[in-house]
Amino acid sequence: MGLTLFLQALAIGVVNGALYILTALGLTLIYGILHIVNFAHGELYMLGAMLVYLLFVAMEWPLWAAVPVIVALSVLAGFAVERTIFRRLRGQWLQLLVATVGVSLIIQSVSWIAFGAQEKTVPSVLEGVLLLGSVRVPIERLAAASIAMVLVAILYLIVYRTRTGLAMRAIEEDEETARMPRVDTDRVAGIAVALGFALAALGGVFVAPIYSINPGMGLEAILMSFIIIIVGGLGSITGTVVAGLLIGIIQAVGALTLGAEAAHVLVFVAMIAMLVFRPQGLMGRVR
Amino acid sequence: MSSEASVTHVDPTEARSAAVMLSVQGVGKRFGGLAALSDVSFTVHEGELVGLVGPNGAGKSTLFNIIAGVFAPSEGRILLEGRDITGLPSHKLARLGLARTFQLVTLFPDLSVLDNALQALHRHQQGRFFAGLFQARAYREESEGWRERAREALALLSLEALADQPAAALPLGQAKLLAVAIALATQPRVLLLDEPAAGLSHEESGRMMDLIAERVKGRCSVVLVEHNMRIVRRYCDRAVVLQFGRKIFEGAPADMVHERAVVDAYLGTGDGG
Amino acid sequence: MTQPSSRALGPALILVLLVLPFVATNYWLHVAIVVLMNITYTVALCAVLRMGYLSLGHAGFIALGAYTSVVLSVRFGVSPWFGIVAAAAMSGAVAWGLGALTLRLRGIYFSLAVFAFGEIVVAIARAFDWLGGPSGIANVPRPSFFGIKLDTHFAFYWLAMVVAVAVVAFFARLEQTRFGATLLTLKTESSERLAESVGVDAAAHKTACFAMSCAAVGAMGAVHSMYLLFVNPQVFSFLMSTDLVIYAMIGGTTGFWGPVLGAGVLTALGEQLFSAGYWKTLVYALILMAVILVVPGGLTAVSGLWKRELAPRSGR
Numbered sequence: 109m110g111l112t113l114f115l116q117a118l119a120i121g122v123v124n125g126a127l128y129i130l131t132a133l134g135l136t137l138i139y140g141i142l143h144i145v146n147f148a149h150g151e152l153y154m155l156g157a158m159l160v161y162l163l164f165v166a167m168e169w170p171l172w173a174a175v176p177v178i179v180a181l182s183v184l185a186g187f188a189v190e191r192t193i194f195r196r197l198r199g200q201w202l203q204l205l206v207a208t209v210g211v212s213l214i215i216q217s218v219s220w221i222a223f224g225a226q227e228k229t230v231p232s233v234l235e236g237v238l239l240l241g242s243v244r245v246p247i248e249r250l251a252a253a254s255i256a257m258v259l260v261a262i263l264y265l266i267v268y269r270t271r272t273g274l275a276m277r278a279i280e281e282d283e284e285t286a287r288m289p290r291v292d293t294d295r296v297a298g299i300a301v302a303l304g305f306a307l308a309a310l311g312g313v314f315v316a317p318i319y320s321i322n323p324g325m326g327l328e329a330i331l332m333s334f335i336i337i338i339v340g341g342l343g344s345i346t347g348t349v350v351a352g353l354l355i356g357i358i359q360a361v362g363a364l365t366l367g368a369e370a371a372h373v374l375v376f377v378a379m380i381a382m383l384v385f386r387p388q389g390l391m392g393r394v395r
Numbered sequence: 396m397s398s399e400a401s402v403t404h405v406d407p408t409e410a411r412s413a414a415v416m417l418s419v420q421g422v423g424k425r426f427g428g429l430a431a432l433s434d435v436s437f438t439v440h441e442g443e444l445v446g447l448v449g450p451n452g453a454g455k456s457t458l459f460n461i462i463a464g465v466f467a468p469s470e471g472r473i474l475l476e477g478r479d480i481t482g483l484p485s486h487k488l489a490r491l492g493l494a495r496t497f498q499l500v501t502l503f504p505d506l507s508v509l510d511n512a513l514q515a516l517h518r519h520q521q522g523r524f525f526a527g528l529f530q531a532r533a534y535r536e537e538s539e540g541w542r543e544r545a546r547e548a549l550a551l552l553s554l555e556a557l558a559d560q561p562a563a564a565l566p567l568g569q570a571k572l573l574a575v576a577i578a579l580a581t582q583p584r585v586l587l588l589d590e591p592a593a594g595l596s597h598e599e600s601g602r603m604m605d606l607i608a609e610r611v612k613g614r615c616s617v618v619l620v621e622h623n624m625r626i627v628r629r630y631c632d633r634a635v636v637l638q639f640g641r642k643i644f645e646g647a648p649a650d651m652v653h654e655r656a657v658v659d660a661y662l663g664t665g666d667g668g
Numbered sequence: 669m670t671q672p673s674s675r676a677l678g679p680a681l682i683l684v685l686l687v688l689p690f691v692a693t694n695y696w697l698h699v700a701i702v703v704l705m706n707i708t709y710t711v712a713l714c715a716v717l718r719m720g721y722l723s724l725g726h727a728g729f730i731a732l733g734a735y736t737s738v739v740l741s742v743r744f745g746v747s748p749w750f751g752i753v754a755a756a757a758m759s760g761a762v763a764w765g766l767g768a769l770t771l772r773l774r775g776i777y778f779s780l781a782v783f784a785f786g787e788i789v790v791a792i793a794r795a796f797d798w799l800g801g802p803s804g805i806a807n808v809p810r811p812s813f814f815g816i817k818l819d820t821h822f823a824f825y826w827l828a829m830v831v832a833v834a835v836v837a838f839f840a841r842l843e844q845t846r847f848g849a850t851l852l853t854l855k856t857e858s859s860e861r862l863a864e865s866v867g868v869d870a871a872a873h874k875t876a877c878f879a880m881s882c883a884a885v886g887a888m889g890a891v892h893s894m895y896l897l898f899v900n901p902q903v904f905s906f907l908m909s910t911d912l913v914i915y916a917m918i919g920g921t922t923g924f925w926g927p928v929l930g931a932g933v934l935t936a937l938g939e940q941l942f943s944a945g946y947w948k949t950l951v952y953a954l955i956l957m958a959v960i961l962v963v964p965g966g967l968t969a970v971s972g973l974w975k976r977e978l979a980p981r982s983g984r
Binding site (some may be wrong): 501514 | 845846849850859867
């Protein structure tokens with residue numbers, strides 16, 4: 109594979125990876141703090157994209173109004189789901205997993221019914237391609253990726269610099285801390301889920317102009333998110349960031365050399381390899 | 396203690412000439428940069444009851460887990476009846492004659508007391524993977540034989556009356572005895588007990604230790620992790636004292652209290668028996 | 669599980685199965701065949717659930733079996749009967765491999781890995797023309813039994829029924845064996861640790877159970893492909909995997925009747941009531957949520973006739 113092609117794949121991979129990271133982070137956050145794998149995550153991503161179409165295109169709202177509304181809705185949904193479902197099933201991992209699958213199916217089927225199977229598109233906000241030497245990077249993707257990384261940085265600040273973030277990390281670190289009276293586990297849990305949902309939705313918002321939108325797009329997202337958080341380490345933010353970029357690159361290189369589907373297999377093999385040789389992931393701790 | 400039943404201690408000189416059941420050689424364990432254990436060595440002879448003691452954080456649990464096969468040591472070896480078992484997984488150890496109990500009493504909660512003991516006889520029921528799939532009647536008859544042996548395993552620790560009760564319903568004292576019975580049912584050569592008396596009242600722990608000294612010692616060698624100095628002094632033939640991951644004493648429990656290092660270790664950390 | 673009242677139901681069920689094809693119309697035979705296939709899949713899935721693991725990609729193993737059989741019979745002219753055996757072998761072998769790698773770890777890794785596997789199988793089928801690509805492979809041959817081609821609904825019903833009864837009987841019987849009893853002790857992490865401390869090779873047991881489950885669904889997958897007369901990637905989607913999970917959770921995962929009734933009733937109703945797939949998914953998902961939040965044991969647990977489902981402990 110020629111150098112140019114490789115560099116092209118690298119660039120696209122990094123940009124794609126950055127976009128994956130946002131959604132995957134939401135997933136790893138929820139897992140890290142609540143030990144719940146939120147299967148509905150992909151559907152939130154889909155809703156993020158779908159709502160951009162609905163509000164921005166169909167209802168012609170300006171973007172600066174649509175996006176905050178979408179974020180607000182996802183935050184509310186996060187609190188609601190945590191309060192009604194997660195809290196009730198706390199400790200029962202099997203029931204929780206199936207419950208999130210159930211939520212995912214409900215969202216998906218309602219979306220099929222409400223939005224129909226017709227693929228939707230959101231027009232590009234930023235046209236044009238950036239030329240770095242002979243490497244072409246669509247500006248829209250680059251912008252989306254950049255904003256995503258800014259959001260990741262903000263997440264870092266929240267988790268590592270705020271009281272709530274400290275509480276989150278304390279709960280994740282040691283479940284006994286979670287039971288101490290000074291730590292309001294319920295409140296932190298709610299915030300964690302709300303934050304996770306918001307990240308998922310934002311992931312969808314950013315890809316809305318890039319990919320075509322249909323109610324089934326969540327499946328791919330959740331698959332990539334799972335692979336990323338396993339490779340990075342369940343619950344590790346840094347791990348997710350590193351793994352996201354890595355997986356993005358592997359997939360891009362694979363797609364350019366072997367084809368899109370083969371790239372999928374490659375990424376899957378990477379996940380299995382990680383499970384075999386280092387189950388805790390790149391940055392995870394051995395439990 | 397409820398009764399002052401005499402506990403036979405194995406004479407240390409006699410012990411040294413008896414067969415070596417378990418040999419811990421130069422075991423060390425590092426977690427990241429922290430050395431949890433350094434160069435710990437001791438042996439357990441046939442018929443002995445050895446106590447593993449030390450203040451909190453001394454490394455007793457780590458050592459126990461290494462011997463029990465939960466994780467491998469960073470250095471050193473463990474020999475069971477002369478055979479190197481270092482790093483072997485727990486199910487293999489059980490088949491080689493090493494049994495253990497868990498600090499948090501662990502039973503099969505969905506099963507009856509008898510079925511709990513029955514599960515432990517698994518090690519002897521090797522092969523015949525699909526036993527019962529086709530020859531239903533023959534399997535049922537064979538099962539009867541195993542149920543009898545499970546009853547015997549329970550009787551060893553006077554639990555046979557509870558055979559049909561659900562294991563989850565047992566009070567702590569009996570649950571802990573059942574846990575020991577389960578471990579014993581595998582007919583081990585060496586039995587590792589992780590704080591068997593923890594959480595029990597003075598009377599209950601006395602009763603349990605009496606039973607163990609009476610019924611268990613004859614059948615296998617025992618290594619006991621214990622905080623309670625009274626129990627160690629009364630029941631153990633030998634004591635191995637750890638502090639900060641190192642062995643600071645090995646010998647008769649009676650001598651332990653006279654050993655300066657041991658006294659310092661306990662008084663220093665405010666721990667006591 | 670074999671209480672007096674349900675002991676009588678067993679032979680009654682066999683009787684119904686034997687009489688049915690003679691009295692049913694083609695439409696009902698179709699429903700019966702689909703019901704039998706789903707019962708088979710669900711019973712096999714429950715075997716894995718009972719040892720404390722959730723497979724979210726069972727459709728992938730069904731697909732693996734179906735495609736193996738179809739490729740062999742369509743591209744290589746192999747007898748469909750052999751196709752069924754090969755399908756079981758292929759699914760079982762791959763499951764063994766995947767299980768060996770992931771069942772040593774906590775349950776969530778397994779669930780995610782199997783889910784990913786399910787997606788990958790479908791992706792591979794879509795990618796290669798040799799496997800039919802997105803449109804799949806058509807003209808799947810049906811087997812012949814002593815010269816009689818199983819072309820009609822009536823004839824095919826017998827094939828489906830025999831395979832279904834064999835699988836269900838196998839897993840029911842398995843629970844009575846020592847292997848089955850041991851599997852139950854592997855349901856939670858602490859219980860598994862105890863089992864290992866008394867000599868049980870937990871990983872081997874779990875892998876074997878998973879392999880058997882997937883071999884069973886692989887075989888039925890081959891039969892499934894012969895019934896449809898085609899295979900394509902859309903049939904064996906994630907929604908098929910979730911359907912099975914729904915049947916299992918709503919019906920109840922313990923005991924014999926849980927998966928049988930769950931799959932049976934919900935499939936039959938689904939065929940009758942819903943014209944469009946997503947309405948069925950929505951309704952069933954809502955029922956699932958209701959069951960999980962209100963009656964965690966599934967509906968068979970409510971009646972009290974059968975063993976209660978104990979919620980697995982955390983941290984598995």
